[in-house]
Amino acid sequence: MIDKRVASVAEAVADITDGATVLIGGFGEAGSPTELIHALIDRGARGLTVVNNNAGNGHIGLAALLEQRRVARMICTYPRSSHSEAFEELYRAGEVALEVVPQGTLAERLRAAGAGIGGFYTPTAVGTPLGEGKETRTIDGRDYVLEYPLHADFALIKAERADRWGNLTYRLAARNFGPLMCMAAETTIVQARSLAELGGIDPEAVVTPGIFVDRVVAVPEPMSEREAILRGDRYP
Amino acid sequence: MIDKRVASVAEAVADITDGATVLIGGFGEAGSPTELIHALIDRGARGLTVVNNNAGNGHIGLAALLEQRRVARMICTYPRSSHSEAFEELYRAGEVALEVVPQGTLAERLRAAGAGIGGFYTPTAVGTPLGEGKETRTIDGRDYVLEYPLHADFALIKAERADRWGNLTYRLAARNFGPLMCMAAETTIVQARSLAELGGIDPEAVVTPGIFVDRVVAVPEPMSEREAILRGDRYP
């Protein structure tokens, strides 16, 4: 029997080891798997490479992971925000490396990793500092740079519903990078607001098919990043 | 106001001209836009390049378009089937050219066209006759061939529901190439079993966002390919 459900967030992240590359879903406050990140902080892995659109807000979730000095390298599109002081301090202190990737290129590199594509030509970043040093090619009169897939060891994803096969739905704009990161990681770990019976998700409504998911854990009332920041919450 | 609805299939295909490249959705009997193809036959355009997974069945739809000598070139993955005699006769008589593409490569080339990707490296067909003459590259120890996007002038697609912005849903396995072809064509023409009021399709359930669709026409009771073949139907 296929049963990807695990009992706790601690169990879900128990095999994430030092030096792992970890994709973390979410865009702004929508879709952040905050409880899984906190479990990862408890787990204690260090020297991580973390991929996220941003670089954490306030002092919870990814920002807390950074503050706990667990992240050696951030790959993101836009590290700054109104509450990104955790990253900014570490970056200025030289305690975390940063690779900035254009957002569409980040999404496409994740998809390429999941889809078995060895590389692709994108027009994005041609002639800019982020295209420097990359192989370029003119195809049908348009210039492109060659980008490579972005594979990872783990993905931490927040979904709305999940079943024991790992089929997922997402809520509204919390979908963002989730479906792509699920494809790109060797092991995909999902926190879902609710668990459905098998067959409880309409086959046409499944956004991430279970084939891309390894573990599912129920987190019925995930933390609100916005409220946590307003309250000044810190983790741990 | 945005209103992509047109009154008839004839109006929907009225600007398809000789020599156009036309993507035709469907896989087997699921998702074939038969009524749009018949309108295209009535329209009279010749010398078409047609892209479809197969090459028509019986004597309706794509098979009829072939029999009417409108197709100069077929790009498909698998032209033969239990009822593909129309294509086979023309092919043996040298009246239609054939380009066979691996199915995953066809899907990915359509997606690349829609997504602005200039080319991509796929491991599929390496070392086979379908990879011959293609640029190859070894990336991280795996061999790949370089494939290019497959752009088209028109796409003919069958959907389940559509609204006036062109948002689409598909029914079950009739989804197949539809979402990809909608992205890849300059002009995408859709027949839908029903038209929804704007807002009548759940935003999370939209499979093809309206941005990829140009025209929508209601065909409430589309022909069953299976029944048409059993009856021996011919078009016109």
Added chain:
Amino acid sequence: MKQGLTRNQVAWRIARDIPDGAIVNLGIGQPVLVANFLPAGREIVFHSENGILGMGPEPPEDAQDEDLINAGKQPITLLPGASICHHADSFAMIRGRHLDLCVLGAFQVAANGDLANWSTGAEGAIPGVGGAMDLAVGARAVYAMTDHCTRRGEPKIVARATYPLTGRGAVDRIYTDLAVIDVTPAGLAVREMVRGLDFAELRARTGAPIEPADRLGVLEAPEL
């Protein structure tokens, strides 16, 4: 004497040029103002990089939803006809040239349309690009919305960009507080200029050669 348009007035001017039915992405910052001034009777579809097509205005505070934000991380609503997709599909729309128009802010626009809007290249600054490079290269038309000069009076329209580029030859038209300027193969062509400015003055405030377009109109907007 206040000579130029306010930012709201520039936004109003840009909004007038967005045709009915257009699919539009408004960049973070000044460009979002454009949505406030759409002429009545036009149905415009707004795209947001984070997987939203058919974005509506910010809801009242008690109706905000953390799962419904735009690329600027601000609460939004969905209009009837809206759809949600993931990031790869959202950027397929952008990179695949499906957006009719994008309005972007600018640090510099060069005479050849080169756009710099993501980094001043300053020592110690934390870089961040978001979706700007994809939008610059992908949208069918790119309008730059910018002050004509910096606060220190330096031109933002320049012969060659000195800041790190966002995209080469990306910009089709520039809207400033002083002028509306087309980027053409022959150079920068001024379509509209505010009253009370003569062309020599505009030239003086512009860091690249400009010429009047065939018909030079007046850039004006109502009090806003």
Added chain:
Amino acid sequence: MKQGLTRNQVAWRIARDIPDGAIVNLGIGQPVLVANFLPAGREIVFHSENGILGMGPEPPEDAQDEDLINAGKQPITLLPGASICHHADSFAMIRGRHLDLCVLGAFQVAANGDLANWSTGAEGAIPGVGGAMDLAVGARAVYAMTDHCTRRGEPKIVARATYPLTGRGAVDRIYTDLAVIDVTPAGLAVREMVRGLDFAELRARTGAPIEPADRLGVLEAPEL
């Protein structure tokens, strides 16, 4: 004396090797028989190239639906837990190495695992490849299911494929009516052989060098 297994028996034998929880694609033709012989208690998820994960068996004729067919164009059902996707996502599953296993028919399998199953290369034949090349290169494990020899007695397991290839080094294991053979870096290793055949006979019917594996078992199956 009928020496070898029937096709149903080969399908039964393959089914025994599919572990609980595996995600599997069964190629068109003989391989689809495998689904009929799954050992009780194993939950196997079947993938079909045309965007279906969680495919169930063919329904009775009065419950068939033209919009619910598999890659072989046959009517199917969906099991609880099934999902639908488009072709690019379906082949992302394949090419991206997410399928645990694929069973493919074969014209020829070479000693190095090269697979030929899409074209005999015959003059005048109409080529068609479908998803075979993607499956050959993408599935984590590829099992070839084939008669050991052609009807004319020619070996289908060969030193070098003479038919046009489907994929290089694609096959991990070969199941025939006579034997189960692993493709290893050291060559073809026979894991199981039917009773009543000696290894020299098997060698004679095989067009490539074979050696017995460390433990050579008996290939047998119940009457089916």
